[in-house]
Amino acid sequence: MIPNQWYIILESSEVKPGKPIGVTRMGEKLVAWRDTQGQVTVMSERCPHRGAALSAGKLKGDCLCCPFHGFEFDSAGRARLIPANGRKTQPPQAMQVKTYPTREMNDFIFIWWGAPRAEYPPLPWFEVIDHQRCSWMTLRDHWKVHYSRAVENQLDVLHLPFVHHNTIGRGNLTLVNGPVTEIKELPGGSLLLNLWLDNELDQGQTPLSPRQMSIPNRSPLLQFFFPNLWQIWLADDLHIVLAFAPVDDENTFVYLRNYQGFVTAPILRDVFNLFSAVGNSVIIRQDKRVVETQLPKRSALKGGEVLVQGDGPIIEYRRRRQALLEAAQVQS
Ligand code: FES
Numbered sequence: 001m002i003p004n005q006w007y008i009i010l011e012s013s014e015v016k017p018g019k020p021i022g023v024t025r026m027g028e029k030l031v032a033w034r035d036t037q038g039q040v041t042v043m044s045e046r047c048p049h050r051g052a053a054l055s056a057g058k059l060k061g062d063c064l065c066c067p068f069h070g071f072e073f074d075s076a077g078r079a080r081l082i083p084a085n086g087r088k089t090q091p092p093q094a095m096q097v098k099t100y101p102t103r104e105m106n107d108f109i110f111i112w113w114g115a116p117r118a119e120y121p122p123l124p125w126f127e128v129i130d131h132q133r134c135s136w137m138t139l140r141d142h143w144k145v146h147y148s149r150a151v152e153n154q155l156d157v158l159h160l161p162f163v164h165h166n167t168i169g170r171g172n173l174t175l176v177n178g179p180v181t182e183i184k185e186l187p188g189g190s191l192l193l194n195l196w197l198d199n200e201l202d203q204g205q206t207p208l209s210p211r212q213m214s215i216p217n218r219s220p221l222l223q224f225f226f227p228n229l230w231q232i233w234l235a236d237d238l239h240i241v242l243a244f245a246p247v248d249d250e251n252t253f254v255y256l257r258n259y260q261g262f263v264t265a266p267i268l269r270d271v272f273n274l275f276s277a278v279g280n281s282v283i284i285r286q287d288k289r290v291v292e293t294q295l296p297k298r299s300a301l302k303g304g305e306v307l308v309q310g311d312g313p314i315i316e317y318r319r320r321r322q323a324l325l326e327a328a329q330v331q332s
Pocket residue numbers: 047048049050051052066067068069070071
């Protein structure tokens with residue numbers, strides 16, 4: 001995982017008031033819970049006392065209470081009460097659970113994975129998607145892949161006429177011009193990758209190289225926000241968003257949302273969203289079936305694969321990912 005990034009790890013609805021939830025994300029067992037104000041805390045699931053899972057505990061006021069010996073931990077991970085030592089005794093500083101800077105936005109829960117900072121960059125989000133105004137529905141799925149493979153699949157423009165030959169890749173547009181990729185560094189250092197597709201029927205022509213093409217005068221079809229948020233921009237009011245929550249080196253939890261802003265009548269809207277979700281689930285399963293077979297599980301800049309011109313966006317992703325990994329090593 002690339003350090004020093006905001007990662008989407010859960011949807012808001014998964015962290016219910018009054019009930020801690022245990023999940024594996026970022027290769028670690030974590031627990032997420034809400035305090036009495038609804039603020040979410042994400043912390044290590046392991047109790048520092050004798051290692052019980054805090055996710056099996058109960059909430060007591062603004063503390064999470066371990067199910068084993070009743071130690072109570074606040075949202076900063078500090079022990080506030082050790083029942084066996086009595087209410088009057090201050091718990092020792094060492095009785096501390098590791099917590100992660102946590103934010104909630106647009107019904108996603110983000111954690112900061114990396115060194116703590118005085119000031120954090122803004123949360124990644126596509127400004128063209130108005131979460132409040134659009135309606136949306138989420139599909140959730142578990143993929144047996146490292147999240148980098150899932151990300152790369154969404155930047156892979158070669159696979160459309162093969163993996164999706166009977167859905168979004170109909171028409172046998174196998175020849176890939178470019179594609180044109182642009183990386184934008186946003187305030188705070190966040191990286192946004194824009195991608196324009198130009199696939200054609202192969203009629204014997206030679207595909208244009210990215211250098212022969214310029215940035216088109218239209219919105220990018222695909223956008224990817226490092227480290228794990230992607231969208232396809234189908235129309236101003238129609239977007240599909242994917243978040244790839246890393247579980248561990250071989251597993252990823254996928255959140256797929258279809259956002260739309262043009263069908264607004266209550267029942268019609270729900271029917272439309274349901275049909276979109278069903279259609280998207282067919283497409284995403286076509287991807288999953290192939291991506292789960294890829295080896296090695298985790299992609300790398302020098303991973304021994306023989307890439308071709310149309311793989312440019314994947315190469316760009318790998319380059320940036322490698323640079324971020326190296327920068328984090330230098331700092332730490
Ligand atoms: S293991 Fe959690 S309080 Fe003892």
